[in-house]
Amino acid sequence: MTAGTGESEDEHTGESSHLSQRAQETPPSGIRRFFELAEEMDDLISLGVGEPDFSAPWAARSAAIDSLERGRTSYTANRGRRDLREAIADHVRRYDLSYDPDEEILVSTGASEAVDLAMRALVDPGDTVAVPQPSYLSYGPTVSFAGGEVLPVPTRLEHEFALTYSDLERAGAEAASVLVLCYPNNPTGAVMTREELADVAEFAREHDLFVVSDEIYAALRYDDDHVSIATLPGMAERTIVFNGFSKAYAMTGMRLGYALGPPEIVGAMNRIHQYTMLSAPTTAQFAAIEALQSCDDALAEMRRAFDRRRNYVISRFNELGMDCFEAKGAFYVFPECPPGWENDEAFAEELIHEERVALVPGRVFGEGGRGHLRVSYASGMPELKTALNRIESFVSPD
Amino acid sequence: MEAKRELLDLLLSDARESTEDIARQLGTDAATVEALVDELESEGAIRGYQAVVDWDNVDESHVRAEVELNVELDRETKYRDIATRIAKFSEVSSLRLVSGSYDFAVDVEGESMHDVSRFVSDQIAPIPEVTQTVTHFVMTTYKERGVYFGDGDDDDRLAISP
Numbered sequence: 155m156t157a158g159t160g161e162s163e164d165e166h167t168g169e170s171s172h173l174s175q176r177a178q179e180t181p182p183s184g185i186r187r188f189f190e191l192a193e194e195m196d197d198l199i200s201l202g203v204g205e206p207d208f209s210a211p212w213a214a215r216s217a218a219i220d221s222l223e224r225g226r227t228s229y230t231a232n233r234g235r236r237d238l239r240e241a242i243a244d245h246v247r248r249y250d251l252s253y254d255p256d257e258e259i260l261v262s263t264g265a266s267e268a269v270d271l272a273m274r275a276l277v278d279p280g281d282t283v284a285v286p287q288p289s290y291l292s293y294g295p296t297v298s299f300a301g302g303e304v305l306p307v308p309t310r311l312e313h314e315f316a317l318t319y320s321d322l323e324r325a326g327a328e329a330a331s332v333l334v335l336c337y338p339n340n341p342t343g344a345v346m347t348r349e350e351l352a353d354v355a356e357f358a359r360e361h362d363l364f365v366v367s368d369e370i371y372a373a374l375r376y377d378d379d380h381v382s383i384a385t386l387p388g389m390a391e392r393t394i395v396f397n398g399f400s401k402a403y404a405m406t407g408m409r410l411g412y413a414l415g416p417p418e419i420v421g422a423m424n425r426i427h428q429y430t431m432l433s434a435p436t437t438a439q440f441a442a443i444e445a446l447q448s449c450d451d452a453l454a455e456m457r458r459a460f461d462r463r464r465n466y467v468i469s470r471f472n473e474l475g476m477d478c479f480e481a482k483g484a485f486y487v488f489p490e491c492p493p494g495w496e497n498d499e500a501f502a503e504e505l506i507h508e509e510r511v512a513l514v515p516g517r518v519f520g521e522g523g524r525g526h527l528r529v530s531y532a533s534g535m536p537e538l539k540t541a542l543n544r545i546e547s548f549v550s551p552d
Numbered sequence: 553m554e555a556k557r558e559l560l561d562l563l564l565s566d567a568r569e570s571t572e573d574i575a576r577q578l579g580t581d582a583a584t585v586e587a588l589v590d591e592l593e594s595e596g597a598i599r600g601y602q603a604v605v606d607w608d609n610v611d612e613s614h615v616r617a618e619v620e621l622n623v624e625l626d627r628e629t630k631y632r633d634i635a636t637r638i639a640k641f642s643e644v645s646s647l648r649l650v651s652g653s654y655d656f657a658v659d660v661e662g663e664s665m666h667d668v669s670r671f672v673s674d675q676i677a678p679i680p681e682v683t684q685t686v687t688h689f690v691m692t693t694y695k696e697r698g699v700y701f702g703d704g705d706d707d708d709r710l711a712i713s714p
Contacts, residue, residue, distance in 0.1 A: 192712050292714070463577070465579040466576045470576065512711060512712060
């Protein structure tokens with residue numbers, strides 16, 4: 155291990171004769187050092203946050219409160235409440251996805267649990283899992299926990315970090331049995347069009363790869379509607395789609411996600427889930443039903459706010475000479491370090507010390523992220539303005 | 553969303569944003585924003601720009617009342633005629649024709665309860681078409697034009713998260 159968690163050589167893993175090999179080999183998260191730096195700072199503005207600054211819509215919170223008042227604090231069905239699964243089935247039709255609430259949907263404790271379950275259900279020891287990078291930190295470790303090997307597949311700035319057929323070829327991904335996809339992407343904000351996905355789907359079909367598609371940011375797409383790879387010909391039977399309530403409905407702490415896929419895969423995931431989790435948090439399930447039923451307006455409003463901030467930060471970075479491609483999804487942009495700065499880690503460290511602005515160095519998300527910085531615009535406009543002004547005085551002091 | 557509508561949205565949430573920052577958020581340039589604002593103003597879509605004030609935090613006495621007004625119309629007098637007459641008073645901060653058990657909802661502001669009641673009895677009630685006034689003094693304002701006066705939600709997010 156591990157591609158996917160970036161560097162962490164200065165962190166030490168605990169050692170005890172009782173610790174499993176797996177535990178000892180699991181490195182601390184690549185962002186931990188920055189987290190600790192940020193924690194020490196007063197008057198810090200963090201653009202390093204991977205969750206919305208909004209709170210969950212009031213109607214969803216209110217439904218959670220109601221459920222508690224009525225004493226609805228028991229377990230639910232392993233797969234999640236049936237009315238929630240029905241609401242999810244209705245909801246995903248907007249992406250042309252069609253899944254049976256009884257057999258093909260599993261409600262999980264955050265999409266994170268679903269990713270872990272999918273790896274355990276799909277990966278045998280020694281199997282290879284192709285993981286495009288830069289990408290979210292958890293994919294690599296979940297592959298390792300399942301005994302698999304990570305094959306990093308670098309994506310490129312010239313394609314605005316969309317995964318291409320040739321990226322897969324170049325990395326030797328035909329040897330893999332599973333391919334991870336995450337679009338709209340954390341950390342780059344990249345999205346993929348139907349045409350771009352069609353090439354990846356072709357590769358997956360040709361080389362018999364099963365696709366694990368993390369679409370948690372599907373609702374946060376600013377140029378066009380989200381396209382799921384599962385809607386392409388021949389892909390539904392070889393794709394597990396993940397989504398959830400954390401990003402679109404600003405419900406990160408409620409820990410609720412879901413997986414959509416062929417019955418035998420979802421069934422296998424549920425068999426693992428019933429022993430390890432039993433069921434996803436009940437209170438969150440009530441909030442989620444309400445979110446799906448009545449919070450489309452709140453979602454649209456948050457999306458509009460994100461879109462304006464996105465435009466704002468992209469223009470500011472480009473004005474500062476920090477080249478920033480037009481990221482069209484999630485709530486991240488991925489500018490390059492300014493001229494004269496090659497090392498994203500050094501830049502981020504100096505910036506936090508000098509100007510008290512926290513960004514995450516791109517390399518943390520995999521090799522392809524070197525020289526870039528992940529900037530989250532999940533902060534209010536006043537904070538974004540102050541942060542960009544501070545970055546400006548750091549980059550061009552006069 | 554159409555650019556003009558987007559701009560309106562932005563101004564509704566913060567009318568003090570600089571033209572440059574508005575342009576950046578809309579992905580356009582300052583000259584375009586200026587032109588759109590001019591259009592919105594000349595079309596009468598934007599009627600003004602004002603601060604949302606929490607008078608509890610201003611060191612002076614300020615009283616507001618919501619006044620329900622019933623009127624009687626005749627062949628020569630329409631709602632609009634009465635409204636025009638009432639709207640001209642500077643004490644009246646808003647005036648709306650509403651459905652339901654009364655005709656006009658009038659917001660009246662003044663320095664004291666005495667000021668406001670005197671205004672209603674001396675200036676509004678004597679208008680010949682006015683048949684009844686019911687004055688409700690505002691005791692506490694919790695939310696005004698979309699701005700909540702209480703504490704917002706806590707932001708207890710971790711400084712850095714994946």
